[in-house]
Amino acid sequence: MYIENIIQHIKQQQPLIHAITNYVTANDVANIILAIGASPIMADEVLEIEDITSMAQGLDVNLGTINQNRFAAIKKAGMTANQKHIPILLDPVGIGASRLRQQYVEELLEYIQFDVIRGNISEIKALYQHSKTKGVDANSIDQITKDNIEQVVCFVKEVAKTYHCIIAVSSAIDVIADEAKAYVIYNGHPMMSRITGSGCMLSGLCTAFMSVNQQEKLDAIALAFMCHGIAGEKAYERMENNHSGNATYRNDLIDAIYLMSIDDIKEKARYEIY
Amino acid sequence: MYIENIIQHIKQQQPLIHAITNYVTANDVANIILAIGASPIMADEVLEIEDITSMAQGLDVNLGTINQNRFAAIKKAGMTANQKHIPILLDPVGIGASRLRQQYVEELLEYIQFDVIRGNISEIKALYQHSKTKGVDANSIDQITKDNIEQVVCFVKEVAKTYHCIIAVSSAIDVIADEAKAYVIYNGHPMMSRITGSGCMLSGLCTAFMSVNQQEKLDAIALAFMCHGIAGEKAYERMENNHSGNATYRNDLIDAIYLMSIDDIKEKARYEIY
């Protein structure tokens, strides 16, 4: 993986990322996209969505606080991005939490070819339960540990094959795979689950990384996960030193992305390839 | 009041709190719910609201930036919560600011039995002006002071009796009462009114506290107020030390909830029972 190149492409090209994301974490998503050196644009009115998506180098769609209007915008944005060959990430937030979100995801998958689907392990399982082909039994996978990592990698590759895209699973151990190759990433910190929007921010980062590194999308997504995980570790060090809490941790996490150097990444990245 | 028990129930059970709240402060509400050890879920599309509310241990509904769609979601969420015996808090933000909000609150009160209504003194007065029974004249109550505290307690108990629920009034001095008993709480700091969302965050906290302490709801709500007030005091100390302003104060307030210990509460809580 050419870490320098992937990062440099973002810093130099400053890609415009169209994020259609929930109102709870939209501010954090915008600021983390700015932190890495890309540029966010948020817009979710279906009447203008073609114009906006067409300007962007990457599209990030997120089902948090979904509603009928925003869903219509997401669908049209995705179809526009496919026509214009703009890479798209789907973050199926809470797909297991309501039948509506399941239906929405199924409808999106019917009309749009995503480049990446990023979620936690239960979201990816809920997604796969609705696919027609079921080569792998994921029922026994509740979390990702060193003990079940080979089974999980096999499952994630299978899901990737099913949807013809990269599947990126967030957990204590992350797995990012296409049908042939998987990154298993050990960076991150449990504190990241004590703030809202950690996953939404990661999806924004992934979209920025992939937008200007389309020849090595899998590497770019994996590197986005490493950066996010390392930022989570560095923010935790700062939090311990300053005796602060989760609100400051959120800021420190975004700051750590802003401050991250190539050396940081090289020194701290912990991953294996399967 | 068994402070340890109430807090421990939250930390151990990590209740899922469904918050339907305004987009201005939703991020802060989510982070303060996480700070105390509970888990937030935000969703406001009427088509999925039954599924979401049914999963939750508590429901927090807030009229800030209300619109027709979110109101429909709030109404259905409240009715679902009543059916499933999930406790509900109503935060009638700005009820005095528009006729629409008054109508909305009246409609909610007709269809939903709330467990708690939390607002500032003018919101609670505006609420009560629309009740059919008027046992108490609250016109002369503009703020809560040591001089009028007995009159206020009497008024709040009367409102609680009218709506068959706990009434929780935020002010320089807070009053939380059911028809029989009132907590009068002296914690807090004027700086809390120099940030947006202080009241919204308190409503989120109250919902988390009550959700897993239903046998002692009044105590739980009073304790949420004390924690919030103490956090406001501690954040002010930090602000003075670091010569910072209201944005940092917001973060320090949430951090103080994250960092709060049982000893902090026991040492700093200042209240009387009426």
Place this chain on the structure above:
Amino acid sequence: MYIENIIQHIKQQQPLIHAITNYVTANDVANIILAIGASPIMADEVLEIEDITSMAQGLDVNLGTINQNRFAAIKKAGMTANQKHIPILLDPVGIGASRLRQQYVEELLEYIQFDVIRGNISEIKALYQHSKTKGVDANSIDQITKDNIEQVVCFVKEVAKTYHCIIAVSSAIDVIADEAKAYVIYNGHPMMSRITGSGCMLSGLCTAFMSVNQQEKLDAIALAFMCHGIAGEKAYERMENNHSGNATYRNDLIDAIYLMSIDDIKEKARYEIY
């Protein structure tokens, strides 16, 4: 310019500012309005908009994450404000990014007399391209520099004349003008473009400054720009000292408004009058 008076009017009268702004930055806008000593109210449901706007001393409308419902609210709020002689600022966010936003701005300009339109140079250019009279050719203006400042001032005065209002242009060098007089302001820092919402916050500040200084609106808007720019400079100093990133910078920017003194402004303001 009577700096003390303009600031004092805000601190003493604590004007209520009705902000109809996008969900990405609404929290920051509310907190910066509170930081300067004014009071924000956010509401965007057309059914209640007359009640809300009528209570306010100033109206700030912003086209970020615009949708059909919020546009209807903005239009009605603007017409209400005109009837009640409440000053209005328009922030035509992304007017060049979609045909819908252009149409929306044209419709607003037809029905509403704004007091100020604030945007960056490309937004103001996009606005002017749709005016019927074109006295000035702005095609060659891409940014504002010391070299083209006279041409820019001429252009901004022309736009101000066209729309019968103050035009306030944000850039490395800011230009705020009515048809007769222009302030050229050199405060600010490039770091301000590495956070989301810097412009939205400035629009909120401008509305607060103008709301209680209607006899010297141009001075008040110029002073809001200076305060915002100085806050950006001070936040950058703090960021360098603490080795922090853009999330902390956002907080420090708002804090700097909260902490700003008359002496700060007098010492650091850098401007010329054309």
